[in-house]
Amino acid sequence: MNSFVKAAGAGFIALGLLNSTALAQDSWWKTAAQPLQGATIRGISESTPASKYVEQVLGPKFTAETGIKVEFEATSWDQMYDKAIKDMEANTGIYDFVYIEQDIVYTYLARNFLVDITKSLADNPKIASPDFKPDNFTTFLNYFKDPKSGDVMGVPMEAFIKPYLYRKDLFDDPAIQKAYKDATGADLKPATTHEEYTQIAKFFTEYGKDKELWGSTVQAASSHPASFYEFFESIAPTFGVYNWGIDGTTFAASVANGGQMNSDAAKKALNYWVGLLQYAPPESTSSTWDEVAGSFAAGRAAQGLVYGENAAWIATDANKSTVVGKVGVALPPVEPGVMEAAEAGKGYIGYYDGGAFGIPHSSKNKDAALLFLQYIGQPSVQTDWALAGSRIVMNSTYDDPKIVEQDKAMNGYYSLMREDGKLFAGAPPYPFHAQVLQVAAPFIYKAIVGEIKPDEALDQAAAAAEAELQKLGYRK
Amino acid sequence: MRQSNVGWLFLAPASLILFVVGFVPFLYILYVGFFDWNTNAVDPGLRWAGLQNYRSLVFDPTFLNSLTRTLVFAFIVVVSELLLGYVLARALMADRLPGRQFFRTIHTLPIVVAPIAVGATWRLLCVPGLGILPHYMKLWFGIDYNISTNAYHAFGTAILMDIWHWTPFVTLSLMAGLTALPKEPLEQAQIDGGNKLQIFWYVIVPMLKPVLLTTVFIRLMDALRSVDEIWMLTKGGPAEATRFIGLHIWINVFPKTDYGYGAAMSLLTLYVTIVLSWLLFVAMTGRKGGAQ
Missing domain, CATH: 3.40.190.10 (Periplasmic binding protein-like II)
Known part of the structure; x- marks a missing residue:
């Protein structure tokens, strides 16, 4: 009887600890977003399977967890550039995050359009998520680093080869x-x-x-x-x-x-x-x-x-x-x-194609946008996103059983990308x-x-x- | 005197808005046109170029071809819409036409459709291999209709699309003008033994001149600045076969960020439009402007 009580007690304590850990983890986004309650961030992207997933799944999930509303515009490639560049040039601040295709990043960097994500998170550790680690990404992230400082200027959201x-x-x-x-x-x-x-x-x-x-x-x-x-x-x-x-x-x-x-x-x-x-x-x-x-x-x-x-x-x-x-x-x-x-x-x-989301200097909600970019840069959201958009930006995603299964249905596209991705390259770094x-x-x-x-x-x-x-x- | 002051007071808000949204940008474009300015250049600032942008334009074959193409397009669509619009106006005014009211409503529908939607719809109709137009052109006439490889097909389709979209506007304007014509001169001409052609040319056309002039001006200016419909239909292609001047300016100013050159292009195009309008005014009224 005594041992039963002890075991039950230990069980309850363990359960309590597990629960409190889970609660603490669940509440990180909510806690970090507390000062930003009621904010609305607006983003624009080319309409691709991956960006539609952001619009339909990740945006609403982020809103549910943080209370920050995400308005996302998935439009044509031409329109996306037209609107995003005009907004950043005129400094109007309509968009809080924009799609940066790999081939345009050098132009954006040369024109100083983008916020330095590494520096911003270092300056404001309260909104730096423990789940967001640049090391988790494939080398595709290197395209979105400032060549001088090595700082991250965009969070990869899609990457693929043209097979x-x-x-x-x-x-x-x-x-x-x-x-x-x-x-x-x-x-x-x-x-x-x-x-x-x-x-x-x-x-x-x-x-x-x-x-x-x-x-x-x-x-x-x-x-x-x-x-x-x-x-x-x-x-x-x-x-x-x-x-x-x-x-x-x-x-x-x-x-x-x-x-x-x-x-x-x-x-x-x-x-x-x-x-x-x-x-x-x-x-x-x-x-x-x-x-x-x-x-x-x-x-x-x-x-x-x-x-x-x-x-x-x-x-x-x-x-x-x-x-x-x-x-x-x-x-x-x-x-x-x-x-x-x-x-x-x-x-x-x-061609090794893809893109990232970056934050324009003109954004009026930089902190909220930083939170969102980290949210979509967590390993936990990558697998379902890959299933929906055949995009992989993290090494760990390749080994997920769901991805291994989909890879079979695609006759080895992911394996090809993982093993031979190094044979492909992005656009040249021309501003x-x-x-x-x-x-x-x-x-x-x-x-x-x-x-x-x-x-x-x-x-x-x-x-x-x-x-x-x-x-x-x-x-x- | 007091009445005059009150009139100016009422006009002031509209004048101020026009000055801010019309004249100030015009002055800015005039200013930018004297500079070499590309924000993606090694030196992204404004560099004084004097009249170099205008000099380059005169020798720029892409610009000149684009301008010529636009003038040809504008001439064809304005004349076609005017002729077709007049015929339709007379038809829709004829008492004998059964279902006249119904046709009047139906025929105005294209005007209310946004140009971007018109372009998209026509594009869907024309997609090579999949669109309904290529299919029936092949089936009925044995023609390999392809707006993405054949410059004539693309140009012709752009003309057809514009005529389809804007003829109803001309019809409506002319119907309003024809309805307002006094009957006495027409009856007098009939009594004097004038035939239908003589009555049309010597009585109706002179009396309809103000309406005709306004309609032609509006359509000419619209045709010279066609962008969105054409962008959706052909994106200026195949190659540059339908790259009209508005589209060419847009490409230079936005994707290419060549602001100085684009500004000079805009001004030169505006100048051409004003000269054309003035020539048209003189030709149609016999006056050289400034007359009451």
Whole structure:
């Protein structure tokens, strides 16, 4: 009896301790948010699966825990930049946190738009969450650090590679394999070279004539920067042309001045890419990243380079995709020597994309926004977020059983990203990103519609880029 | 004298607002146009450029092409809308037309739709491979209609979209003008033996001139600054086939942050618009301005 009472007592004490610990943990956000009760923070982001999760799940959960209201605007890529940049330029303070895509962070840093998160938390330890640790993030976080101080300027919210997706069901079909062998003399397998990729694209375009199936997606919107990005960030690197072909020291673009934008390799790349249009669905010339994912999910292409943010829903969401369970994932095809260079750290084979949330200096609710950014930077919210948006920003997320399960359904997209993510790279650290894009992109558009030859397009793009860089004062 | 003072007093608030939101920005743009100013440059501040921005514009083929394209677009849509608007106005005024009231209501609906929604709707109609227009153009006429590769298709579609959207406005204006015309001169012309064409040209058109002038001015100025519809439909493409001047200025000022050059472009475009309007005024009234 005595021992029973002792055991029961010990049990109650243990339970009490557990409860009090749990309560203390649960209440940290509430305690930290106490002085900010009634505040409303506003954020803006590109509408992606990951940002929709923030809008629909994380924002409301944060509000429930802290009493701080989150108003979140998920809009188009163009609108997002237009509104966020205007707000930060004019210092109006409409937004308390903004989406920073990896390729624009250098412009934002150069223009001193962003609050130093590391410093702000050090200055105000009362709102520094014990669950927010920059070390938990993958190396993708490095893109959002101030190169001078190493301080964190943005909390990663999505990261993905742009892999090569192919229709596994078609590639594994014995009848199709035989037809391919008969037609080409080669075995049908995911392409590792551009020649193989083109051959497969041609074959499936012939095969799919009456089936609304084409050989390849091409992100070739003829008046949208998406085509510029696909060429310079996903295609040109596989031909060994990196950083848009602009020399990072002299800011030369043309071969004559030491750049690579109009090099033979770049011209070969553009000819290859424009050539793929004959094997692509007719909507390709108006396709941005979203439409490419849509075309693949609708079963209209046998293979393509598709942004990883769409990999999960294409492979697993039967409400939106007609190719669930039929998607294979592989590394993009490359020219000889490019893979070896990437493995040696001297190049890359594709785009490592993603973004973070940062706090503009113009924000009027910096503390509340800091709390929110830490909230979404906790390890505990990462798994469900990854399941919804196929994005992984923390190393620990890869090992979660739910993610391992989803990885199987996606034919190893996460494994590919974990093991070979190092072969991909983000955009070059140019503060003149938008300016060069605007002057060079029209020549890519002209090559897409056949107004000029791809070789001329790159010669003119290189000249225009150099003229702009000179005007901006980067190139002497 | 006292009455005059009271009148100015009543006008003061509106004048002040107009001065602040209209004239002050104009002066600011005039000022910025004399500088080289890009916030993403190595030196992000304003650097004096004198008339260099204007000099560059005169030799900038992208700007000149964009301006020419816009003028062609404006000419085609304004003339088409005027002709079509007049025909529709007469048709909707005809007593014999059954369901006249119903058609009057229906035909004005496009005006109330926001330009951005009009552009989005037309884009959905035109998406290559998926839209209803490419489908039926191929099925019925064997035409590979593609606004993202064919410059003529894109330009033509932009014109059609504008005509669809704004003809009802012209119809309404002309209906108001036609309804207000006195009957006596028309009856007199008939008695004098004038045929329909003569009555139209020598009686109706002169009497309708104030309405025509106002309508043409409004439509011309709107057509010269088309941005949102075109942005949604083609984003200025394919390549630069539908990059009208408003869109070109927007691209230079916002994504490219080239404020000085963009300001100069805006002013030159404003100048062209004023000159065009003045020429039109002279052509339609035979007066050189300033006349009562």
